[in-house]
Amino acid sequence: xxxxxxxxxxxxxxxxxxxxxxxxxxxxxxxxxxxxxxxxxxxxxxxxxxxxxxxxxxxxxxxxxxxxxxxxxxxxxxxxxxx
Numbered sequence: 001x002x003x004x005x006x007x008x009x010x011x012x013x014x015x016x017x018x019x020x021x022x023x024x025x026x027x028x029x030x031x032x033x034x035x036x037x038x039x040x041x042x043x044x045x046x047x048x049x050x051x052x053x054x055x056x057x058x059x060x061x062x063x064x065x066x067x068x069x070x071x072x073x074x075x076x077x078x079x080x081x082x083x
Contacts, residue, residue: 001016006030010052014059021063023077032070039069 006014018026018066036055039045045054062070 010056013056017059017063023081024063024073025077027034028073028077029059029062031073033079035070039041 010033014029016027018029019022021029033055036058037051040051040054044072045051049057058069061068062074069076
């Protein structure tokens with residue numbers, strides 16, 4: 001089953017966050033956003049929180065330095081930026 005493309009507004013937000021970030025690029029943030037959507041669907045979430053909010057919260061968490069999830073993406077980005 002093919003994934004739906006991200007909304008234009010979501011992409012615009014992710015682009016802006018990637019531009020401000022010195023570590024992560026758009027591809028990294030898109031991957032984290034998709035993982036956030038998957039986590040919402042598989043593990044559940046708090047009542048009243050939508051899937052998009054959950055996914056963007058995961059992106060924001062990564063940007064703020066959380067090491068709780070998406071460690072592989074953080075490691076890859078840090079390795080890429082050291083070169």
